[in-house]
Each structure stands twice: as structure tokens, then as C-alpha cells.
Amino acid sequence: MKFDGDHQTSRLSRQGERQRAISEMVMAEGAVRIEQLAERFGTSQMTIHRDLDELEARGLLRKSRGVATALSSSLVESSDVFRTGQQQQEKREIAHAAVELIETGQAIFLDDSTTVLQMARLIPSHTPLTVITNVLTLINELKDTRGISLVALGGNYYNWCSSFMGGTTIEAINKIRADAFIMSTAAITDDICFFQSQATVDIKRAMFHSAAKRILLVDHTKFEKRALHALAPLSDFDVVVVDSKTKPEDISRLRSHNVHVVVADRQTGHAEDSRYG
Template structure:
């Protein structure tokens, strides 16, 4: 009788543990969705919303931070970008997705079969992967692990995967090793997107991102910037390049006319990506 009771208690403990883990996973998913929807939240507010202790809230947030989804600073968990910190790839991939797809489609007019192409780790450039089969054969060079996985096994796409130090927040490789690999290559075109454009300058929060993408920029014959309307008049700490250093700037049709006119007055080739395949 004692043995049966012990077995029953063990089973109950296991079921309780499994149930607790299931609730924990579900709660963390809801916390992630809440932070992504709002951009940032006070950790204290999570305790009220989800009926958990402050210690549990911090544990949940720490787990999400360890996965590269968010940043935690002074009691605030942040998904949105700031002047100093770029948002995670997961957060960025869910923002302006329609505009990014249109911009990526417009960018394909600058891809020709036989080219060697640098693709950066941005979520806008990532959208180009779906269109590449129509332009093969091409050689795709990227530091983005997400893009590597999207392109691996794609027929007639030669994939050159850049290694180096892995950065969880952008799911990409950057740094000195990556830059050294890039400098040993020459590409026909580089497709680049950054987080901010202000006063005619393209900027980013991460110096590693700036240095890695600048190497791609310098090692390409043609440089093309992909920028949705939210990038204009944003600010970031590190300067990447002047807008007029790019051969082409592709924007969406929600970009303010003043920004477009200002670029064209500087003889910048601006392409406006529109719905239903339209562009100008």
C-alpha cells in the first residue's frame, strides 16, 4: 500500500510540474506579445497584468532577454529601438511588414542573374529571399543566420555564409572576423537597411552593425539602401554613411514627399515602392 501511495504521489508531482511548466510557457508568450505590442513596459506593470510576483516577472523577463527578444534596463523591458539600442529581430520582423515586402519586391529590379550580392541582416532585406528564384543563378553573401536558413538548398543560389561572433539580438554574425571575410570579397551589389535616417545621414545604434555593413558597402560596386517611412527623422548614435553615397534609395509610398524631394534635390536615385507592383 505504501508503494502504491508513493507511486501516486510521484505521478501527481510530475503532473503538477508539467502543468506549472505549461503555464509558465504560456505566460511568457503572453508577456512577449504584450511587450512587442507596446514597445516597452515597466516590469512592475507586468505583475498587475498577469497576476504574478515581482520576482516571477523578473525571472520571466530575464528568460526572454536571454533569448535576444528584449532588453531590460532599470526596471523596464524594451522591444522597440532607442537611440542607443536596436530592437530584436523578432520585434522588427513584425513591424511595417507590408512596406518591407513592397520595398524588397522593388529591390529585385536591381538583381541580375550571375551577380554576387551582399545581403545584410536586416528584416527588410530578408524579404528579398522569396523573390531570388526568379533571378538565379546568383551568389548570395550574408551574415544573417535567418537568411542563411532561408537560402540554403535554394536551387542555383550559391550561398556564402559569413562567420564571426554571433549576436543573438539580430541573429547574425558581426565583428572583426566577419569584416575580414567580407574584405576578401567583391560583390556586384549590396542591399543594406539601417535603423535611422536624419539630416541626410544613415545611422544605427550598434557600432558592430555599422562596421560590418560598412565593409559590405565598401566591397560592392553598387550600394542600395532599403528604408521604410519610419526610418526617416529617427536618430541613432553611430553614423554609417551619407544618403548620397548610395546609388539607389528604395522607400515605400508612405514616406513623406518632403523627404523624397530633399533626396532627389541631391541627385539621389529614389525608387518608391507601391502596392500591386507599382513603383516610381
């Protein structure tokens, strides 16, 4: 029975990796024929059709007349399908440093970021915990974990980010008071967190105001990206965890504005507190 479960997990992992690669290829080239994709990934056209149907349902591309066509690059880059494959080593570093900031017995909000997903896989060692999230991927990841009391926030489901959002979700968040909120961001401009979707900002803002402590997880590439909707300046967070490739000048600038920066160690993933230099 365990073998069947492992086989299913392996198949889904391969499928997810292939779909991420397909979305990146289509976005890079603008349009790709289905037979080209089948040849490129060494699989049948029927399998590619199924992959494209899923990606189209998530709003990441359009399939028509045997051709996959790219949609908005900002939407693709906001999707969890795309984000999961980006900066994986950096996310693992940050995850190991961030999990050390969690205290047993706490109630924590977790957002829809793939960096937080990496960290969530480490939190069984910090149980008991109450985890509050609107993210279906996290709910499925943690639902069978011993020692975790899981609070699933409902609402309107958005396939592109695997999350529940909207007024119902925000209303539920506003009735909760958590010890901490752990999140990431799509981009940092002028030392402010930005996102592509206003709906995403609305959910994160509600969690931000309903938590006693706010922890931001940021890999170095976020300082080079731009997005449309602002959430909060980095100085509003209690802790900002960055990876080892973050530029010293970015860390120094944040520290000069009284931002508590924790730098994840490249080898161990443990944290180096750079608040004091």
C-alpha cells in the same frame, strides 16, 4: 512529412509573433508580471517563462521574481525580434521593387535588416545568384533554395540581431568583391544612415566598400527616427528604394541632391523611378 514541417513552421511563427508582442508590451509598460502576460496571451505561465528566457538571452528584457522588466528601448528596437513586426506592408512593397534591381548571375551582399529578409524570400525567381551574408536568419531561409550559391560569413554570434560580427567577419568581407550590397538602416538624420550599434556599422561599412553597387531600402518611418552611429549619406548609394508613404518633400529633397530614388508602388510593389521627376 510535409504536414509536420508546416505544423512546425506555424508553431514557430506564432511563437515569434507572441515574443514580439511581449517585448513591445514590456517596453511600453516598463514591467509586467508573468501571470499578466499568460492571461494576456492566453497561454500557460510555463510557456511565458520560456518566451522570457529567450528574450532575456537576447538582451531584450530582464526576468526576475516573476516580473519581466524592460531594458534599453534602443536595444529592443534594434533587435530582429522587434523589427520583424514593424511596417510589414511597407517592407513588402519595398521588397518587390528592390528584387527587380537584382540581375541573374550576380554576387550580392545582404544585411541583417528585416526588409532585406522580405526581399530574400523573392529572389528564387532571379537565380542563379551568389548570396553573401553574416545573418543566420537569412542563411536558414536560403540554404535549401535551388540556384543560390550561399556564402556564410562567420565570426562572433550576436543573438539580438541573429548575426555574426567582429574582426573575423570583417576580414572575410574584405577579401570579397560583390556586384551589389542591399541593406536598410535604423534611422535617417540629415540624410545620413544611422544605427544603434557601432559593431553593426563596422560590418555594413565593410560590405559597402566591397560592393560595386550599393542599394538602400528605406520605409518612410526611418526619416522620423534617430540613432547613434553614422554610416554614410544617402547620396553615396547608387539607388534608394522607398515605400509609397514616403513624404513627397523627402523624395524631392533627396532628388535635388542627385540621389537616385525609386518609389515602390502601393498596389503592385513595382518600382517607379523618380530620378527624373
